[in-house]
Amino acid sequence: MDQETLDLLEFLQLLGIVETFAHSPLGKAEIRDVRPGLGEDELQARLARVAEAIRFTSAGTRPDFTHIEDPAESLSRLGVSGEVLEPNEILQLLSLLKTFDQLQKSLSPAEWPGLAALVASIPPVDSDITEIERVIDPSGEIRESADPELAQARREQGRYRERVQEHLRRYFAGQTAKYLVDDPYVTLRNGRYVIPVRLEHQRDVAGVVHGSSSSGATLFVEPFPVVQLNNQYLYYQEREQEIIFRILRRLADRLKTGVPTFHEAAAALGALDAVLACALFAARYRAVVPRVAANYSLRLEAARHPLLMQRIGPDKVVPISVSLTEDKSVLIISGPNAGGKTVALKTIGLLSLMASAGLPIPAQDGEMPRFETILASIGDHQSLEQQLSTFSAHILRLKRMLELLATPALILLDEVGAGTDPAHGAVLGISVVDVFRRRRGLVVATTHHSAIKQFAAATPGVQNASVELDEKTLTPTYQLRTGVAGGSSGLEIASMLGLPQEIVQQARSLLSEQDVQAERYLVELRHELGRLEDERDGLRQERENLKAEAVRLREEHERKERERQEAVEESLGRWAEEFHHEGEHFVKGIKDRFEAARLRKEIKQRQAALKEAFRRKITSETRTRGGSGQNQDALVPDSLKVGDPVYHAFFRKQGKVVSLSGGSAVVEIDGKRVSASVDQLEMPADQPQAPAKRQLPPNVTLDAVEEAESELNLIGQTVDDALALADKFLDRAFMASLQQVRIIHGFGTGRLKAALSSFLQQHPHVAKHQVEGGATVVSIKQ
DSSP states (O other), X not given: OOHHHHHHTTHHHHHHHHHTTOOSHHHHHHHHTOOSOOOHHHHHHHHHHHHHHHHHHHTTOOOOOTTOOOOHHHHHHHTSTTOOOOHHHHHHHHHHHHHHHHHHHHSOTTTOXXXXXXXXXXXXXXXXXXXXXXXXXXXSXXXXXXXXHHHHHHHHHHHHHHHHHHHHHGGGSGGGGGGBOXXXXXXXXXXXXXXXXXXXXXXXXXXXXXXXXXXXXXXXXXXXXXXXXXXXXXXXXXXXXXXHHHHHHXXXXXXXXXXXXXXXXXXXXXXXXXXXXXXXXXXXXXXXXXXXXXXXXXXXXXXXXXXXXXXXXXXXXXXXXXXXXXXXXXXXXXXXXXXXXXXXXXXXXXXXXXXXXXXXXXXSEEEEOOOSEEEEEOSOOOBTTTTXXXXXXXXXXXXXXXXXXXXXXXXXXXXXXXXXOHHHHHHXXXXXXXXXXXXXXXXXXXXXXXXXXXXXXXXXXXXXEEEEEOTTXXXXXXXXXXXXXXXXXXXXXXXXXXXXXXXXXXXXXXXXXXXXXXXXXXXHHHHHHHHHHHHHHHHHHHHHHHHHHHHHHHHHHHHHHHHHHHHHHHHHHHHHHHHHHHHHHHHHTOXXXXXXXXXXXXXXXXXXXXXXXXXXXXXXXXXXXXXXXXXXXXXXXXXXXXXXXXXXXXXXXEEEEEEEETTEEEEEETTEEXXXXXXXXXXXXXXXXXXXXXXXXXXXXXXXXXOXXXXXXXXXXXXXXXHHHHHHHHHHHHHTTOSEEEEEOOSTTSHHHHXXXXXXXXXXXXXXXXXXXXXXXXXXXX
């Protein structure tokens, strides 16, 4: 990619911002090396990794890279035969390897394919970590377990240290104490243990003087009796260092074979730190991952210049939107000085460089092709050293850009045709823009020349755009409006900046009528375009408001409907409890046990049928309000006749009326005939089906047909409860087409067996029954 373009668009300064989000020197270096111009596959892969990293960091998690240092120098020394690394250098390498090992094991290729790919292909470093931790502890000390001789040397060293210190402490008492300083102590000088002696008593303590205090009043003396002990202490100290050096050399030889892997691991961590830094940059700068366009088009929605965001704050930067396609490949931006033309040009250029480098861009949305070249001519190129005027430097830059042009290309031209005679500059600018257009470049140019604006208005594929001044305050709005050229407003700005009115008025009088009319036309056109845009924004806002209101009304309706149904369910539950208690109270007054059992059964059937009918009625009303499908309708008893299809509320099945008798009916369901009250029956829908199970309040239970069992155990039940259970058991067996069932009642006093026998003789579903020991075998009618 052209270096001058990178400099003009401040790409390296942008990398400086992204670099601040990296934690490690490796990640920062990786970001500094980022450049645009990646190949198709590499660009797609990098953008996918950035998108993945944004998802990864959005959960608030990020690996800690702050403790990782660049191991390049250490690894270089490790590769040299005979070189030994210091323990602290090895610990830095260990920190890097442990971080790499953790990420290699935790990044799932299924969940994070792009991030995992950075570390997956590198050989594992488990054994290297184990070996380092076997030799060096977290504080940097060599472990005694690394070599048996090290432990022995340290023990001997400690023993002699204690002996020499103990011997020296004896000088603190007795006759020698008066020769020492107040509050005497044992200290080290030149690696040997000494005691502080007053200068005037130097001859009273025979020994070797190893130094004096800063005042010179105290001498540090090694008494002759401890010289040999100090020698032994130093011997084992040196012995310890020899063993440590030997251990570190062995470790270095062991790690040397892993140097290539360590380089790969460091590079992978740098790449991970860099891509996660891009994700954090995206979060801070409201950036998105741009899409690589399959066609030749560039589109930026609400784009902001990141360097401007850093300087003045994200909320103060006015976003711009731009669209260039193969059919509309040129955008001519005009407007007043300091109105934002160059900022818009640089925003488009810098974001295109960022996308081409695989970086997220500060915009709501973005799409562009993989540019082969991005070329810019911005600012004053004059050079005193090379004796180039502004115009000459500008022409040489255009010449160089034509030489470097390779499509797909983005061409950025600031003040095209400036620096020379306006007439010549305008036609030259038109020719330059048109050449780049015909060579299939996407072109964005700024200008003040009316002829270039007219060229844009008259040429297919070329669009006008403008930045504007606030007409009341004459301050720039920095908004980019596509579809209309902008006025330079030079006279207005000159007047606002205090140029004498005499000059301004004379200049205005020298304008041709054509220029005045053209300027007036542009103003009216901008006003009309602004009005249309305001109307469009108003309609869009109104549409959004209507959508929001529709959502609110729907949610309000659903909330009220839920509250209504909850109230109905609560009321139904209370009614069911009252119905049950009143029925039980009534049945308890009946002395005939079999009649009581029959009534309990009928009460339960009536209760279940009424609850189901009531609930279906409520559901039907709800669906009617919502405009949804059909339900079973309430049955009019007088209209019921033999052969009619009906829905049985208790069994929740459809059947056919076989016979009628008053308020009762015999209904055939699944080949079985059952008796039912007419109020338990309903007219079925056109396409009947078993209703879905409903969620009921905790205090409401519905009798439902369950999978039938072939055996019922009544042992331990009272007679009344046992008969009720047996009745329900036989109903289910009958509906399930069971031929024979078994009811266990045991022996006991015989009361339950006798009551059950009488009950079975009168039951409509029982063909015959026979007692077999502690149970009764019942044959079901078919």
